[in-house]
Amino acid sequence: MAFSTSNLFPPLLLLLLSLSVNSGTAHDYQEALSKAILFFEGQRSGFLPQDQRMKWRANSGIGDGWTYNLDLTGGYYDAGDNVKFGFPMAFTTTMLSWSVIEFGDMMPPNEHRNALVAIRWATDYLLKTVSQPNRIFVQVGDPISDHNCWERPEDMDTSRTVYAVDAPNPASDVAGETAAALAASSMAFRSSDPAYSETLLRNAVKAFQLADNYRGAYSDNANVRDGVCPYYCDFDGYQDELLWGAAWLRRATEEDNFLNYIQSNGKTLGAEENINEFGWDNKHAGLNVLVSKEVLEGNVLSLDSYKTSAESFLCTLIPETSSSHIEYTPGGLIYRPGGSNLQHATSIAFLELVYANYLSRTSQTINCGNIYVNAQTLRQRAKKQVDYILGDNPMGMSYMVGYGNKYPQRIHHRGSSLPSIKDHPQVIACKEGSIYFNSSNPNPNVLVGAIVGGPGEDDLYGDDRADFRKSEPTTYINAPFVGILAYFVANPNP
DSSP states (O other): OEETTTTTTHHHHHHOOOOOOOOOOOOHHHHHHHHHHHHHHHHHHBBBBOOOOOOOOOOBBBBTTTGGGSSSOOBBOOOSSEEEEHHHHHHHHHHHHHHHHGGGGSSSSHHHHHHHHHHHHHHHHHHHTTTTTTTTEEEEEEEHHHHHHOOGGGGGOOOOEEEEEEEESHHHHHHHHHHHHHHHHHHTTTTTTHHHHHHHHHHHHHHHHHHHHOOGGOOOOGGHHHTTTTSOOOOOOOOHHHHHHHHHHHHHHOOHHHHHHHHSSSSTTTTSSSSSSSSSSSSSSHHHHHHHHHHHHHGGGHHHHHHHHHHHHHHHHHHTTTOOOOOEEESSEEEEESSOOOOHHHHHHHHHHHHHHHHHHEEEEOOSSSOOOOOHHHHHHHHOOOOOOTTTTOOOOOOOSSSSSOOSSSSOOOOHHHHOOOTTTTTOOGGGGGHSSSSSOOOOOTTTBBOOOOOOOTTTOOOOOOOOOOOOHHHHHHHHHHHHHHHHHHHSOO
16 A cells, blocks of 8 residues: 655654665666667577677577468577577567666667667567467477577577467467567657557557457467477466556557456456566566556556555565565575576566656655555665675676676576687587587677576575576566666666
8 A cells, every 4th residue: 555755654664664785886887787788689589780789699590480481580589598489588578668668768878779679679570470360479499409409599400490379279478478568669669660669559459369369378288388388388377468468558558448458357367366476477566566557646546456466565575574575695685496586686676666666756655564665765675686786795796797897707508608600600510519518618708788597595606507597697687677777877876
């Protein structure tokens, strides 16, 4: 429940947790922002443009889609492999777009342009995935054959299987997330390219209709399951993506039919379940924060249950509250088991900053039971996560490659760890790359801006290429970090 700070609370209640934020070193958030966006150029699939800045990369996956007689080139490899997984790519796109929508005006103009370029590399591909009626392409690349090889994307000779879902078979999760991505990106491009923005929005509606008309999880389809599981199986259900897609369409169109959808389907689609999760598979916390904007700024009280859930989640992040239950490492990093932990730190810190914006615009605070939390507290907590990632941690190392004096040298990433095709033009075949995988030498190509999975719950990081849970970067770790860094470029001391 939110309250106006104009109410006269006793001063002690409004102490609002004067946080002991580790001051550490003063970070160059603008340098980090530039590098966080540059990372996406290292993940590009397809024909690379003349202005490609990550020079050790070259064209790859240029025949993608041929089995359907369709151009499915482009898009991003999700992590350190050479597969284009649609589910996390769409989520990455939504988060990059949300970063620009919420914090784009805080970015230096050239980085705002670079962020839009990063979004468009994904949206051009996502438009292709929904270009045929009642069909969505959800993945390109057989992950089993891909993971059996250690080879550069430019040398890729593994099976480029195309995974498609045709109605009436369901893909509500991927289609719903694609709808969210296209709707959010339509807002990001609205001022700079209105025609493209309109194309994105039109296709967002089409993707949402496919998601809503044929309900179910994409990974329940027999022809898709073996390719997407266990990597990006839908573990948490498809219902959240329906609400998430509708919420972004409401934000982008301001149409009442999408407002009615999230009002009337909240209960039946489980909006109040799993509210403390946010990532490529579970959208609940992000959904609740996104929809709360209409309650806080537009006074749409029919959506109040979303705001209640958003604030309940945010209260769990504050150790001093009675509802706190999130785990932190001894060094102060948000920690959740399962690998690629920094995805939680970046996505949760992003939500803290977004909600702080909504609170500060309306001069409100959150009632966390025994304490009131304001925008400044949320921003300080987010900054602690950011500064930990950039080097204020027990290891004294930056977890962003290429930022700071000490950062991961042996990341789990095929293109980074093998000699560049520019330096070694001869093909390095599937198993010939194993010597580079097993080498203790630093990766020859620096994947600037990549944020790795990060340290364990003990704050320790071994810089081991084989330990993919810690050493592999992903696009969805970086995407929310772009927005976060933009905020701290403009507000280094919240």
